[in-house]
Amino acid sequence: MTTIAIPEGMPQYDDVPRFDVATVRADFPILDREINGHRLVYLDSANTSHKPRQVLDVLAEHYARHNANVSRSVHTLGTEATEAYEGARAKIAAFINAPSVDEVVFTKNSTEAINLVAYAFSNASPRADADPRFRLGPGDEIVISEMEHHSNIVPWQLLAERTGATLRWFPVTDHGRLDESGLDDLVTERTKIVSLVHTSNILGTVNATARITQRVREVGALLLLDCSQSVPHMPMDVVDYDADFIVFTGHKMCGPTGIGVLWGRAELLAAMPPVLGGGSMIETVTMARSTFAAPPARFEAGTPPIAEAVALGAAVDYLSGIGMRAIQWHEKELTAYALDALATVPGLRIFGPNVPVGRGGTISFALGDVHPHDVGQVLDSLGVQVRVGHHCAKPVCTRFGVPAMTRASFYLYTTTDEIDSLVAGLEQVRKVFG
Amino acid sequence: MQLDQLYQEIILDHYKHPHGRGLRDAADPAARVGEAHHVNPTCGDEITVRVATDGKVFTDISYDGMGCSISQASASVLHELLRGRAADDVAVVHEAFVELMSGRGQVTPDEEVLGDGVAFAGVARYPARVKCALLSWMAFKDAAARAGVGVSPTEVEA
Numbered sequence A: 001m002t003t004i005a006i007p008e009g010m011p012q013y014d015d016v017p018r019f020d021v022a023t024v025r026a027d028f029p030i031l032d033r034e035i036n037g038h039r040l041v042y043l044d045s046a047n048t049s050h051k052p053r054q055v056l057d058v059l060a061e062h063y064a065r066h067n068a069n070v071s072r073s074v075h076t077l078g079t080e081a082t083e084a085y086e087g088a089r090a091k092i093a094a095f096i097n098a099p100s101v102d103e104v105v106f107t108k109n110s111t112e113a114i115n116l117v118a119y120a121f122s123n124a125s126p127r128a129d130a131d132p133r134f135r136l137g138p139g140d141e142i143v144i145s146e147m148e149h150h151s152n153i154v155p156w157q158l159l160a161e162r163t164g165a166t167l168r169w170f171p172v173t174d175h176g177r178l179d180e181s182g183l184d185d186l187v188t189e190r191t192k193i194v195s196l197v198h199t200s201n202i203l204g205t206v207n208a209t210a211r212i213t214q215r216v217r218e219v220g221a222l223l224l225l226d227c228s229q230s231v232p233h234m235p236m237d238v239v240d241y242d243a244d245f246i247v248f249t250g251h252k253m254c255g256p257t258g259i260g261v262l263w264g265r266a267e268l269l270a271a272m273p274p275v276l277g278g279g280s281m282i283e284t285v286t287m288a289r290s291t292f293a294a295p296p297a298r299f300e301a302g303t304p305p306i307a308e309a310v311a312l313g314a315a316v317d318y319l320s321g322i323g324m325r326a327i328q329w330h331e332k333e334l335t336a337y338a339l340d341a342l343a344t345v346p347g348l349r350i351f352g353p354n355v356p357v358g359r360g361g362t363i364s365f366a367l368g369d370v371h372p373h374d375v376g377q378v379l380d381s382l383g384v385q386v387r388v389g390h391h392c393a394k395p396v397c398t399r400f401g402v403p404a405m406t407r408a409s410f411y412l413y414t415t416t417d418e419i420d421s422l423v424a425g426l427e428q429v430r431k432v433f434g
Numbered sequence B: 001m002q003l004d005q006l007y008q009e010i011i012l013d014h015y016k017h018p019h020g021r022g023l024r025d026a027a028d029p030a031a032r033v034g035e036a037h038h039v040n041p042t043c044g045d046e047i048t049v050r051v052a053t054d055g056k057v058f059t060d061i062s063y064d065g066m067g068c069s070i071s072q073a074s075a076s077v078l079h080e081l082l083r084g085r086a087a088d089d090v091a092v093v094h095e096a097f098v099e100l101m102s103g104r105g106q107v108t109p110d111e112e113v114l115g116d117g118v119a120f121a122g123v124a125r126y127p128a129r130v131k132c133a134l135l136s137w138m139a140f141k142d143a144a145a146r147a148g149v150g151v152s153p154t155e156v157e158a
Helices: A021-025 A053-065 A076-095 A110-124 A154-163 A210-219 A266-271 A306-322 A324-342 A372-381 A394-399 A416-433 B009-016 B069-082 B087-101 B111-125 B127-146
Strands: A104-107 A141-145 A166-170 A191-197 A222-226 A245-249 A260-264 A282-285 A290-292 A348-351 A362-367 A387-389 A405-409 B032-040 B045-053 B058-066
Touching (some): A053 A306, A104 A110, A191 A210, A362 A416, A372 A387, B009 B111, B032 B127, B045 B069, B045 B127, B058 B127, B069 B111, B069 B127, B087 B111, B111 B127
Parallel strands (some): A141 A166, A191 A222, A222 A245
Antiparallel strands (some): A348 A362, A362 A405, A387 A405, B032 B045
16 A cells, blocks of 8 residues: 655644544443354444443333333323433434434334335325425426435335336446436436435445535425435534435444434424324324324324433444544544455455445455355354345346345444454355355 | 355255256147246345146256355256156155255255255255255246146245
């Protein structure tokens, strides 16, 4: 590698915030596990992250000490639970720089958050009194991309079927970047919403959104960013990104499963009809009809995942304590190291950007013509946990002409030693299937 | 779990040198032909199995597909074991293979019945891979049914 001297007066590499990885690893009990007689090497954090003791403790403590239902009790426990739940919402709002706490809607995961927006369109579409921005019909268009997770494809396909709208998409370049060359033809006055992945779960690509946002504003459409693979790994500022909605999920950011977030601009959430009906989302109910609470309650029918939300708040505290800039930088260094190391493996082909710029620490690859299942199985026998398959992004596999890929993904607790174990494991795969 | 219990030499041999691969037309134009295409939705593996039969004997079993070593070797073994056999025999072998794969490693395979199929005994201990091993066998069952020949009463949960 060449060393580049950064001119004086510019930010130096030594200035970037760092943290001690060994100290962080000690917070994660699962990292002590052995797998098949080997030290666990967990390279599947894009699938789900591990949870530090600080989060596990809060989850247990909530049930042990503060368990009660929220938003409906005058008793002490109910008040404590409500304060903890709403406190978590405030932490998450601050974490993504949301202008208002009420813009944070708790969902089950990113999938549910995207479906919530899609069904709000669906419910608004037949109603003449609904906000026109959410009304879809024949001639209207929904724009996604070829690099979406299935969770940002299927809900829009279904919405298009229900409303008669047309689904269109950005293609992907050979280097695994979003192909914006047709932007002005793709996003037009007919476009009602552009729903785009911010960081690809399969290619690792971090999409530059500025041009797209500008075009979306020009044509008066809405912009949703799927930030499932971004919020865990980098600082996120919804004001700076100028999106209308973002979605992300707790379990990929050191939180528990069963809790996700839809962030939406307050005035848009206010204009959206409810999706799930039930308790907690109403203003008043008669036998004939109901009126609805203001957001976020309007979109949180029924008893929510209370303990999970509280634990996600703890996860946000944990990540903030380390610092998202430091985590981002750590992963950038890991990614650069891994791209160099993987380049030494004969027959290995990386899908997606092969430079550590505009990409995150998720690297998918093929090893010769060895099937990813076989790659993953041999790696597992050595304790190395990677994901294999189509990664819920089949169109990306099709785009690159393979049925499946092997994917290694990193997080704050990942070390360069673990990347060395991956590379050594791949040698073993080559021996078995060579 | 030792890796070589899963990737037995026999399996790797069938994977690297598959027997009878490639879809073929029936030699006898009067033969009944059935074909089925199966997909493993979790990994995207695919296989097409085509059978030709006179109603009693499977005169040919041909296949094409893409997938992992287990799924592709299993198709090769299927071809080897079942081609040219009578439907009654095929039903016995098919049932024995499905039973082996559903046995979570507790079933001792009979080499007389299963031939190279015994090599898959280790696969049954890897729940995530059982579907790979059964992909071609389930496609075969459907293809045979479409040619009007039932080969297995067993439905499997993988």
